[in-house]
Amino acid sequence: MSSKPPKSLFTYAVFYLIFLYAPVMLLPLFAFNDSAIIALPLSGFTLHWFGLLWETKALHEALYNSLLIAVITAVGSTTLGIFAARAAARYEFPGKRGIVGFIMVPLVLPEIIVGVALIVVLIQLGLSLSAWTVIIGHVLICTPFSIAILQSAFNNMDRSLEEASMDLGENKLGTFFRVILPLVTPGIISSLLISFTISLDEFIIAFFLTGTDVTLPVYIWGQLRFPARLPAIMALGFLMVSLSFFLLLTAEYFRRRANRLTGGHSQSNDGIFQ
Amino acid sequence: MKRPQKTNKQIINIKGVEKQFGDVTALNGVSLTIKEGEFFSLLGPSGCGKTTLLRMISGFDSPNLGSVYIDGSDMTNVPPNQRPTNMVFQSYAIFPHLNVAENVGYGLKKQKLPKDEIKLRVEEALALVDLEGYGAREAHALSGGQRQRVALARALIMKPKVLLLDEPLSALDKKLRETMQGELRKLQRTVGITFVLVTHDQEEALTMSDRIAVMFDGKIAQLDTPEGLYKRPKTKRVASFIGVMNFIPAKVIASTKTKLSLDVEALGKVDVGASDTIKSGEKITVGIRPEMLTILYEETDDADNVFSGIIVSASYYGDMTYYEVELGNTAIRATVSMRNTAGRPVLRAGTETRIGWGYESITVLDG
Ligand SMILES: Nc1ncnc2c1ncn2[C@@H]1O[C@H](COP(=O)(O)OP(=O)(O)OP(=O)(O)O)[C@@H](O)[C@H]1O
Ligand SMILES: [Mg+2]
Numbered sequence: 001m002s003s004k005p006p007k008s009l010f011t012y013a014v015f016y017l018i019f020l021y022a023p024v025m026l027l028p029l030f031a032f033n034d035s036a037i038i039a040l041p042l043s044g045f046t047l048h049w050f051g052l053l054w055e056t057k058a059l060h061e062a063l064y065n066s067l068l069i070a071v072i073t074a075v076g077s078t079t080l081g082i083f084a085a086r087a088a089a090r091y092e093f094p095g096k097r098g099i100v101g102f103i104m105v106p107l108v109l110p111e112i113i114v115g116v117a118l119i120v121v122l123i124q125l126g127l128s129l130s131a132w133t134v135i136i137g138h139v140l141i142c143t144p145f146s147i148a149i150l151q152s153a154f155n156n157m158d159r160s161l162e163e164a165s166m167d168l169g170e171n172k173l174g175t176f177f178r179v180i181l182p183l184v185t186p187g188i189i190s191s192l193l194i195s196f197t198i199s200l201d202e203f204i205i206a207f208f209l210t211g212t213d214v215t216l217p218v219y220i221w222g223q224l225r226f227p228a229r230l231p232a233i234m235a236l237g238f239l240m241v242s243l244s245f246f247l248l249l250t251a252e253y254f255r256r257r258a259n260r261l262t263g264g265h266s267q268s269n270d271g272i273f274q
Numbered sequence: 275m276k277r278p279q280k281t282n283k284q285i286i287n288i289k290g291v292e293k294q295f296g297d298v299t300a301l302n303g304v305s306l307t308i309k310e311g312e313f314f315s316l317l318g319p320s321g322c323g324k325t326t327l328l329r330m331i332s333g334f335d336s337p338n339l340g341s342v343y344i345d346g347s348d349m350t351n352v353p354p355n356q357r358p359t360n361m362v363f364q365s366y367a368i369f370p371h372l373n374v375a376e377n378v379g380y381g382l383k384k385q386k387l388p389k390d391e392i393k394l395r396v397e398e399a400l401a402l403v404d405l406e407g408y409g410a411r412e413a414h415a416l417s418g419g420q421r422q423r424v425a426l427a428r429a430l431i432m433k434p435k436v437l438l439l440d441e442p443l444s445a446l447d448k449k450l451r452e453t454m455q456g457e458l459r460k461l462q463r464t465v466g467i468t469f470v471l472v473t474h475d476q477e478e479a480l481t482m483s484d485r486i487a488v489m490f491d492g493k494i495a496q497l498d499t500p501e502g503l504y505k506r507p508k509t510k511r512v513a514s515f516i517g518v519m520n521f522i523p524a525k526v527i528a529s530t531k532t533k534l535s536l537d538v539e540a541l542g543k544v545d546v547g548a549s550d551t552i553k554s555g556e557k558i559t560v561g562i563r564p565e566m567l568t569i570l571y572e573e574t575d576d577a578d579n580v581f582s583g584i585i586v587s588a589s590y591y592g593d594m595t596y597y598e599v600e601l602g603n604t605a606i607r608a609t610v611s612m613r614n615t616a617g618r619p620v621l622r623a624g625t626e627t628r629i630g631w632g633y634e635s636i637t638v639l640d641g
Contacts, residue, residue: 163334164367166354168381168432178380182371 024241031235038230049235059236062219066200069131069215073138074196080139081146081191082184088147089154100147107144114141115208122209129211137205142195149194149255153187186254193251197244216240284346285310285436285468286331291340293326293492300326301337302492308436308470313462315471315479318489319515324472325364327489328438331470333357345435360429362439366421368413374400375409378427399431402461419450426461436468443478455482476516480504488512510559510639519561520608521639526556534638536560540601541581544633552638559639564596564611566635570628571618577630583608585625595620599629 034044053059087093088100106114118137119129127133157180165175181188203217210218220236223229286308293301300323308314316324329335330342333354341350349357360381369377379396387395400406403423416424422442429437442458443451459482462469473479479486480500487497496503496512507513510521524538529552533545538560552558568577583599586607597610610629612618621627 158365158367160363160365160367161369163354164361164363164369164428165380166334167332167359167361168428169355169384170381171355174384179369 027234027238027241030231031238033231036228036231038234049231050239052232053236053239056232058214059216059219062214062216065131065210065213066216069134069138069206070196070199072135073142073199074192076135076139077142077146077195078150078188078191080143081150082188084143084147085150085154086180088151089157090159103147104144106141107148111141111202111204115205118205119208129209131210131213133209133211134206134213134215137209138195138199138202141202141205142198145194145198146191149191149251150184150187152255153184157183186257190251190255193247193254197247197251201240201244283310284308285312285344286470287343288327288330289341289343291327291330291337291342293323293330293335293337299492301330304340304489304492304494306487306494306497308468310435310468311466313459313469313471313482313484315473315483315486316489317473317476317479317486317515318495319474322489323492324474324489325440326492328361328440328470328472331436332359332361332438358435359438360432360434360436362422362425362429362437362442364440364442364444366425366445368416368421368424370413372413373409374405374411374413374416374424377413377424378409378431380428381432395431396427399427402430402464403427404457418446419454422446422454426458430461430465430467434467436470439469439471441472441474443473444475451478458482480516488515490515504563506637507561508640510561513561513637513639518564518609518611519637520564520567521559521561522606522608524558524560526552526554526558529554529556536636536638538636540604540606541631542579544579544636546633546636546638549638551640561637561639562608562631562635564609566631567599567608567610568630569597569610569612569618569621570630575628575630578632580628580630583627583629585621585623585627587623588620590614590620597621599627601629 029042030038031049032045032047033042034046034048035042084100084103088096093099114137118133118140122129122133122136161179161183162175165179166172170178201217202215203221206215206218207221214222216236220233223233284307286306288304288306291301291304292299302323304323304327316327318324326335330337331344333349333352333356336351341348343349344358369380372380375393375396378399379392382392382395396409397406400408403426405420405423405427408420408424411420413421413424422445425442439458443454446454455478458469458471471479471482480503483500485497485499486503488495488503490511496508498506503512503516507516507519513519513521522538522541524536527535527537527543529535529549531548533548534552536544536546536558538544546560570577570580581602583601586598586600588598589596593614595612595614597612599608599610600606601608614620
């Protein structure tokens with residue numbers, strides 16, 4: 001089974017990776033470049049652009065909005081995810097497959113459709129656009145990710161562990177806190193981190209629903225009209241990519257740990273990272 | 275801990291329990307009483323409803339019909355955490371995020387006992403299962419046998435009135451299983467708690483239990499002591515589930531108040547104990563255990579009754595040899611087991627031999 005892949009496949013993989021990451025690699029390149037123009041050749045190393053970020057007040061407001069929205073979204077979608085994943089893993093009810101499938105649909109719906117649909121509904125309801133409307137949209141798109149992650153954590157849990165707890169005199173609530181929760185905690189952390197990251201980076205829905213509470217991606221989009229601010233945006237982009245990358249890696253670490261703890265062996269790859 | 279105690283008090287009383295899962299009838303009218311301090315086994319083939327019955331006692335399932343009494347109170351609809359029973363799960367269900375001491379002390383922590391007392395009792399329970407000093411060990415660092423002991427300690431520390439064990443030894447290898455059989459029996463005598471063991475291994479049930487309920491298809495086929503089950507199986511099915519038995523057709527010549535006169539094919543006429551269900555003229559089946567048939571090696575050897583046979587095959591097991599023998603001039607074959615003592619060579623297939631048997635070795639079977 002250890003036959004080498006054909007050379008052509010290898011070449012393809014290399015080009016694919018370059019295509020995927022080359023634009024991202026440009027971020028640090030120009031973020032540290034001592035020139036207001038985004039062009040080669042590079043003209044020297046500077047931290048000036050990062051300093052500029054520090055002084056821009058509108059940016060801080062956008063960052064604050066984004067963080068607030070991301071945190072509430074993460075908690076909201078993970079909480080909903082816990083209920084849904086637990087129900088899907090433990091209980092049989094009519095139409096279960098259909099219902100679970102239906103919850104997962106936002107995963108594949110184009111965000112622009114979700115955004116337009118939401119704005120129509122919210123305006124009909126007479127709600128004014130704010131950070132809260134963005135949160136509603138983000139919870140909607142993050143919940144399926146949370147469910148996918150949490151479902152693998154709940155499914156891997158041996159049912160007799162819960163029964164053992166009940167058998168030893170613990171009640172349902174106690175069993176949830178003393179057995180179920182500790183065993184799915186890594187999955188919960190993973191879900192929190194991933195929905196946080198998704199919300200932080202999300203642009204389309206935020207753009208539609210944000211009102212005056214601009215989020216970071218929306219702020220960046222607004223700044224693109226001013227070429228002089230581009231290097232600072234590069235610096236900001238570099239920081240955001242680094243943070244996202246770090247959060248996703250941490251989330252993946254916890255997801256694998258969840259699978260190990262709950263005794264899932266061969267199934268360690270059924271999360272969203274195949 | 276407590277002294278061994280076997281009273282005649284009923285600890286478990288199951289009355290007409292039925293359980294359906296969709297179309298499947300897992301239990302079909304089971305009634306049974308278990309006495310305090312008894313080592314009781316539920317024995318039967320896969321799918322006969324043993325686990326379901328155990329789960330009725332522990333409270334994880336509730337019957338569609340019938341009721342379960344434990345120590346005199348109706349427990350039919352009482353949840354598991356309020357029953358005086360504890361369970362050793364087949365998978366052991368050791369909490370993976372807790373160490374050995376935390377696993378064993380899990381139930382006591384719920385009772386909000388002082389830390390010192392919990393610690394003391396955990397140590398006591400670990401000593402009981404020969405795991406002194408293992409308290410700090412992480413759950414994943416335990417061997418199969420150790421996991422089983424932790425599961426036992428975790429249940430026994432609760433001082434249940436009844437300990438339920440669902441095939442606790444089936445995950446262990448043969449050698450360890452045999453050791454644990456002895457230890458489990460010894461443990462039961464030490465703590466004096468009623469044990470209800472589920473197993474599909476007849477040898478395990480015979481060696482460990484005070485009484486055994488043999489189950490088929492969601493019903494109890496026979497309930498008896500190990501000796502009673504082996505010597506007086508009621509049906510062909512029970513007889514062949516417990517050890518090996520030869521089945522031979524017979525005709526009832528006379529059925530009186532004191533005895534049953536039979537004409538057993540190939541073996542001849544025998545009188546056995548009276549039966550009130552079997553009538554004269556009826557065709558029945560009798561059973562005879564392989565060790566009740568004896569190959570007569572010497573011309574001078576004698577028995578109650580002797581017939582001739584031809585050896586069809588011989589299987590050598592070291593201490594024993596099992597012969598397949600064709601009886602007399604009939605097509606009936608019987609298994610004969612002989613202990614390989616001095617002066618008993620292993621006979622080859624085709625050898626003509628005389629076989630002896632005693633009248634008391636015949637068992638009359640219903641169907
Ligand atoms: N939760 C359930 N849902 C549906 N059917 C079930 C359920 N539990 C048990 N059964 C069915 O009930 C019957 C009895 O099952 P049970 O587990 O009691 O058998 P068992 O004697 O313990 O068998 P084994 O030795 O294989 O463990 C089986 O036919 C089984 O398929
Ligand atoms: Mg079973």
